[in-house]
Amino acid sequence: MAEPGVETRTRSSVITARAAASFDPVGRSVATARAFVRDTLQGWGYADVVDDAVVLTSELVTNAVVHAGTSADVLCLRTEDGVRVEVADRYPEREIPIQGTGLSLGSPDRENGRGLLLCAALASRWGVEYTPTYKQVWFQLDLPQRPVGTRSAGPVMPVALLPVADERVRVAVTQIDRSGSISVWNEDAQHLFGYAAEHVIGKPLTDFAAWPHTPGIGTGIVEALQLSRWEGSYGIRGTDGRVVPVYASHLRVRDTNGEPSTVCLLVRDDERAVIQSPQRVPVTESGESHATDPFEVFIGSPAPDDLDGLLQRTVERARDMLDGDAAFLLLATDDETELEVRATTGLPSARQRFARVPVEAGTGRYGSARMPAVHEDLTAVPGAVPLLNSTGMRSVVTVPLKVEGRLTGSLGVAAESSGRYSNEEALRLQFAADRIALAVESARLGELERLRRGSLSFLVEASDLLAGTLDRDQTLALMAQMTVPTLATWCAVYTIADQASDPYLSYVLHEDEDRIDGLKALLSKIAPPDPVPAPGARVWAAPADAAQRAALRTSKRELGLGSTSPVSSGIGTTRATAAAVGGETVVLPLVARNRVIGMLVLGKPSDDHFRQEILELAEDLSRRAALALDNARLYSERTAISQALQRSLLPPGLPQIPGVEVEVIYRAAGEGNEVGGDFYDLFPIRDGAYGFAIGDVCGTGPEAAAVTGLARHALRLLAREGFGGPAVLERLNAAILDEGARSRFLTLLYGELWPQEDGSAVLKVVCAGHPLPLRLRQDGSVEPAAEPQPLLGVMEDLELYEQMVTLDPGDVLLCVTDGVTERREGTRMMGDDGLIDVLRTCTGLTAGAVASRVLRAVERFAAEPASDDMAILAMRIPEPHRA
DSSP states (O other): OOOTTEESSOOOOOEEEEEEEEEOSSTTHHHHHHHHHHHHHHHTTOGGGHHHHHHHHHHHHHIIIIISOSOEEEEEEEESSEEEEEEEESOTTSOOOOTTSSOOOOOTTSSSSHHHHHHHHHOSEEEEEEOSSOEEEEEEEEOOOOOTTOOOOOOOOOGGGSOOOOSSOOOEEEEEOTTSBEEEEOHHHHHHHOOOHHHHTTSBGGGTEESOSSTTOOSOHHHHHTSSEEEEEEEEEOTTSOEEEEEEEEEEEEOTTSOEEEEEEEEEGGGGGGTOOOOOOOOOTTSOOOOOOHHHHHHOSSOOSSHHHHHHHHHHHHHHHTTOSEEEEEEEOTTSSEEEEEEEESSOHHHHTTOEEESBOSSSGGGBTTSOEEESOGGGSTTSSGGGTTSOOOEEEEEEEEETTEEEEEEEEEESSTTOOOHHHHHHHHHHHHHHHHHHHHHHHHHHHHHHHHHHHHHHHHHHHHHTOOOHHHHHHHHHHHHTTTTOSEEEEEEOSSTTSOOEEEEEEESSGGGHHHHHHHHHHSOOOOOOOOSSOEEOOHHHHHHHHHHHHHHHHHHTOSOOSOOOSSOOOOHHHHHHTOSOEEEEEEEETTEEEEEEEEEOSTTOOOOHHHHHHHHHHHHHHHHHHHHHHHHHHHHHHHHHHHHHHSOSOOOOOTTOEEEEEEEOOSTTOSOOSEEEEEEEEETTEEEEEEEEESSOHHHHHHHHHHHHHHHHHHHHTTOOHHHHHHHHHHHHHTTGGGOOOEEEEEEEEEEOTTSOEEEEEEEESSOOOEEEOTTSOEEESSOOBOOBSSOSOOOOOOEEEEEOTTOEEEEEOHHHHTOEETTEEOHHHHHHHHHHTTTTOOHHHHHHHHHHHHHHHOSSOOOSOEEEEEEEOOOOOOO
């Protein structure tokens, strides 16, 4: 059995007022939530329970935004006998211990868990409720019993803080006839403003009224006087030319002749406490009085120092001023074509925040946010105020916020009953909007400036990251990682190979890694968005619709209402996935070089919307990402072509030569190069005879590689035609000279090898300007195996000759290019002597070990990487195996 005071279901009670707000998962939200609850309960006159409610709310919101790391929705409900506060977060997987379950509620000394302990100690009732996407903790605070005839009021104020009035409170009474001229002007009016009755009677009131007193007001004094009742503030210009701030109450009547006229009761702003009880500045010791700031009168003091706090305070004050059930404030986009929901009270703010509606929703006055509008019954005009659809609100009044004629926002108050508002309330709300408009616009511009500075930093960093890679897969990953969670909760990237190809889902990322597989499975089952090249973000409803349908099917199966077929054991769309993609989803085209190469899809969780500034930032990012992705594609294509062409210049493979070990190591200088100016080859000429070559074309890069291909293919062709070594090189020399300006100098070592039956090998070698081949004998001695001759590509007439070399078992023939011998470290060079020293240490090693030791010595000779191509060819005659 549950402990006393704990409930697990909502207690039935008549709700007379409600206020709601949402708070982001950041530490400062706790203080903002405390202020929200305190202001709400004080506005309801529930000062007796304010402190307890603030303490409990603080702990529960801390649990949500600090410990659980989710946003928190706070709902205050006023009932006949108390107040109920509900705190909901989006972490339903985390169970809450309930009294009576045997689990401890926690200790007051612990950082977390104190909220439930305090609920048990302070609340009249409290409980926990779960939904598929929310966890909610609520508490009820009952009002203390009071004797009959008493009424809740504000705290007792010190005498020094009571409103200051003159010895006699003066109320100016004037009457204005149907033409707007003054017909009555009493003695107090003469005392307050300095005009005698005979000087003003018969003259228009507009000659004396400083209207509007508050900059930006959109309603004229003539319109105000036409209303049956009205109260508000403006100014009267005195005889000294100074404007006296006044509080006015107008009443539309008929005079003795039955003609319509208006009676105005005017008091100075310093004396308005006689009729109202706003905050005011008392008279100073010097006797000087200061007019109350209309902004402070409306918004209260101290004013919030951040935009969200200011907007939230505004909607709460507006709702209370008109005794409404809900209020909302929307801010206009830069181009004034749309309004974005920024603050609400009494509405499901989590669902509405950052939603957008058009400024001009229709052709009439009531379809434009630029004019005040009153809807007495929304059921008669469905959809007139889209924000209030399905909220239960029946009547609404909306007014524009304008600064210097420019629309900056819209303020509205709604009620659950019809016919609650008329033009009088619209005028009162317009005055409130005029008081707050300048402050809202200033705070909005400050926020935009901070956002733009952050956006510039973000785009600079994103550009640097995207420019730092030409790898397509890495570019896709960077695109997603930069958007999640900075811009969106989840992201998907579709790519389009060519105009004839369909979009392909290439990358998916969610801020919660456990949601990635479910999200990928969901997106794979629905058709991709259309590749529309039009700039800007467009809404894509397919993921949310598909997720909701799949989640509904899952719920029906669990309840036994759906198909009896077994549920797949693979990754499916669950309710968690539906919540993850249930918010707004937008698609931005990836356009590069006038072609759509893909789409960037950004999404929010359930009922969330994107801010306009975030969408603009995402659009900037998508342009940079599209160019980076297309550059990566072009680089990959050209690299693949280059590598394919370069690989065609290398030998397809080394033949197996009976009785000879062969090892080749090749290194081309330059990033992305597989072939350079150095080359090698080893190929069969005819039965029992093999040709080998190692050469170096002057220069590096593609031009040298072109001569490399010419040389290698010409050598094979000429050798297999039966030409000897000198004839092969002479014809190759002529072919190089025929290339004209594209020709290059070429050093070449060419030889023919014949393995012998006794285990040795006979070689015929021609060394045309190339580093001499080195012969390593078994006793460790090293000697050149050929003599130098002229290089190729310089002279037309060459007289070359070949030399014969016999390699005995255990001997090694080492052939290298000048990238080995010319390896430098400052003024030091490895040279032929250095190579010989290394080769002397290779006695008894295999051909592979010899080539590897030479390469290691070259690499260690200098700290800097090699800047020249390098080829190493080692041939060894193995020793016969002994029994």
